[in-house]
Amino acid sequence: MGRPSGPVTTSGRADTLSERQDGGSRGHKHNHLTGEVETGIMTRRQQVARPFVESTHPSQKGRHLPSCLEISQPDHERGRCPQFVVIVHHFPGSVKQYAEAVPFPGRSFTVPDTCPDCQARSYLIRWGTYARWARTGVVDYRILVQRVRCKACGRTHSLLPDFLHPHRHYVIHLLQHVVSLYLIAGLGWERLMNRLPNPGPDVSTVREWVASFAYGAGHLLLDFLIHRLLALDPLVELPDSGAPSHLDRVPDPLRHSRLERAYHFWLLAEQLYAQLKARAPHLHLDADQLLPFLLHWLQSLALPPRLFWNPALSTTPSAAF
Numbered sequence: 166m167g168r169p170s171g172p173v174t175t176s177g178r179a180d181t182l183s184e185r186q187d188g189g190s191r192g193h194k195h196n197h198l199t200g201e202v203e204t205g206i207m208t209r210r211q212q213v214a215r216p217f218v219e220s221t222h223p224s225q226k227g228r229h230l231p232s233c234l235e236i237s238q239p240d241h242e243r244g245r246c247p248q249f250v251v252i253v254h255h256f257p258g259s260v261k262q263y264a265e266a267v268p269f270p271g272r273s274f275t276v277p278d279t280c281p282d283c284q285a286r287s288y289l290i291r292w293g294t295y296a297r298w299a300r301t302g303v304v305d306y307r308i309l310v311q312r313v314r315c316k317a318c319g320r321t322h323s324l325l326p327d328f329l330h331p332h333r334h335y336v337i338h339l340l341q342h343v344v345s346l347y348l349i350a351g352l353g354w355e356r357l358m359n360r361l362p363n364p365g366p367d368v369s370t371v372r373e374w375v376a377s378f379a380y381g382a383g384h385l386l387l388d389f390l391i392h393r394l395l396a397l398d399p400l401v402e403l404p405d406s407g408a409p410s411h412l413d414r415v416p417d418p419l420r421h422s423r424l425e426r427a428y429h430f431w432l433l434a435e436q437l438y439a440q441l442k443a444r445a446p447h448l449h450l451d452a453d454q455l456l457p458f459l460l461h462w463l464q465s466l467a468l469p470p471r472l473f474w475n476p477a478l479s480t481t482p483s484a485a486f
């Protein structure tokens with residue numbers, strides 16, 4: 166059954182991250198996911214997304230992330246790219262492997278050809294590193310992140326491994342696990358917390374993740390996802406709307422509505438994966454890679470990674486789009 170997952174993108178500022186990303190350049194390309202030849206402007210993101218996924222790591226047997234998620238971007242969506250902070254790169258190993266490898270794996274991440282800001286080509290150079298946390302719920306790893314700098318515009322960007330969401334210290338696998346338990350499996354907070362690793366995040370953090378996902382995925386991204394699904398296949402059968410009964414425990418109408426939309430987002434995201442996989446059979450992602458997949462997908466469309474969105478947090482940008 167295919168739950169997807171894969172790559173991720175990021176935007177906004179997170180943690181100590183302070184890069185930006187978006188962009189475009191002109192070119193013709195073959196869309197490996199739709200089988201169509203596309204021409205015209207490629208967003209900066211599409212450009213930078215390209216190198217991210219080559220899973221050859223021995224620990225990744227059977228996992229094949231897309232070599233690129235190149236998807237055309239409708240004209241009306243071009244030019245509204247936000248200021249992205251981070252370029253997400255696929256890393257096929259574990260957090261531990263990333264943290265302990267010498268030299269650190271980000272050192273070998275491909276430097277994008279095109280600057281996400283000014284679109285200058287071949288002007289990006291490696292520009293030092295910075296450290297940040299990657300928390301698994303069991304171990305807190307301090308990892309190094311590669312910076313790159315554009316010699317044309319002077320801006321710096323970072324190449325973030327895709328086991329992290331740009332706005333969160335905890336690894337994205339744990340974020341996905343929590344959302345899945347609450348939204349799909351229907352667990353209440355107490356049972357949900359019992360399923361998490363020790364010491365793990367506290368319940369207030371976990372609740373905030375669910376609320377942020379409801380807002381980001383359910384409120385901000387659901388309509389866009391539907392639009393893209395219909396663009397891929399106008400005859401696609403969308404799941405019935407309606408909230409699962411376990412969401413009845415949420416009395417607040419606004420919260421309930423967002424959770425319901427987030428629930429549908431999740432189902433449709435799985436459908437998106439199935440659609441893309443049908444066009445690119447080499448695409449194979451494990452069930453726990455749904456959110457990374459979506460991050461890379463958003464990145465390929467030059468959209469920010471609004472999967473978890475909480476305007477109240479200082480680690481997320483103030484503007485949604």
Ligand SMILES: [Zn+2]
Nearest residue numbers: 280283315318
């Ligand atoms: Zn530049």
